[in-house]
Structures are given as structure tokens and as C-alpha cells.
Amino acid sequence: ETGVTQTPRHLVMGMTNKKSLKCEQHLGHNAMYWYKQSAKKPLELMFVYNFKEQTENNSVPSRFSPECPNSSHLFLHLHTLQPEDSALYLCASSLTGGNTEAFFGQGTRLTVV
């Protein structure tokens, strides 16, 4: 248990569906991140939020839409995904600045059919 909770743990969705991934942390962190891990590939950073403001979008397609209503919650809204978007989606949180570590959730295993 890392203090970062992701729901759901598993999700199967059709290409025309709309779904959302949720992440929450109560560690007092002020930065939150979405990473994607496709099969046999390294983790890829998707989005970064500092103090609820998006500070980085690594050329992620618009069918992925993040939302950060407060420093404790992060969502990833999904719509009209493709089968190649099937992956493990990981949320992480940290303090900004300094050299503390990042804490990761257990991830959501997404399958697009």
C-alpha cells in the first residue's frame, strides 16, 4: 500500500465508450502524474499537474483528457480509444521540489476492444 489508490484496477471498454480512471492520494503531495506502460515498453510520462495546474502534456492524443480538481485527486477521461491504447495506466504523486520520492498507484489495466 503506497498511499496512492487507483480505480478501477481493470477496465475493458469498447472503442465508442467513454470511461474515466480515478487516482487519489492523501499523502499531502502537490504534484500528480499519469504514466502509460504498454507491453514490452518503458513507462511513458503522459501528464503532470502541479498544484492542480497542468504543467506538462507529452504530446498525448486528445482522446485522453486529464482532470485535476484538487491536489488529492486526478482523473483520466477516455473516449473513442483505439486497441493500441490498451496498456497499464499508472498514477503517481510527489511533493514538488527537493528530492523526495514519487509514490505510484497499482495501476489500471485497460483493454480496448
Next chain:
Amino acid sequence: DAKTTQPTSMDCAEGRAANLPCNHSTISGNEYVYWYRQIHSQGPQYIIHGLKNNETNEMASLIITEDRKSSTLILPHATLRDTAVYYCIVRLWASGGSNYKLTFGKGTLLTVNP
């Protein structure tokens, strides 16, 4: 952030020390060395980090060479549960309000055998 080079895979016998090397020859003076691990299909877990001095915590030891161009993560008594992909990451010290980006490579798959 500086690039790192790690062996693709390593084996270790249960109960023995596991020594995982990492090369970061282009590291700059204000970059730290971080180690994370990822057990199959779980989120990465922080292990340890250091700048230039050797570091030890309850999980592992980190040995950084004097020229800082390489480091070794040591798991003193490996168990079967230590089987995972281990990532060596070099990262700038994050100042002020800057965020904590981690750039993951492919890491080393450590397999601990009974």
C-alpha cells in the same frame, strides 16, 4: 536528464547479495541517481537515491563511484519477492515548484532463484 545503461537481465540465488550495475557516464554535477523497481504488473516502488555519497536504507545500499559515472544497487540478501525490473534513473534536483519527472528506461529484470 542523463541517460543510463543497465544490463537487460540478471539472476541471483536466494539469500545471496544481488548487485545491479548502472552506467551514467554523462551525469552532471547536480543530478541524482534514483533506483525504483517494478514487480510484475504493479506500480513502480522507490528504493533509494543518492548524489555522491554511498547510501543505505532498510531495502538496499547504493554505491556511487567517485567520478559518479556509475553506480551499483545492492540487495544484501535477495528473496524470491525481490524478483522485479529494477530501474536506474538520473534526475536533476528539483527546485522550488518544479515537478518530479522520472524518465524510465528498460531497466534490469532481476530473477531471484530458489
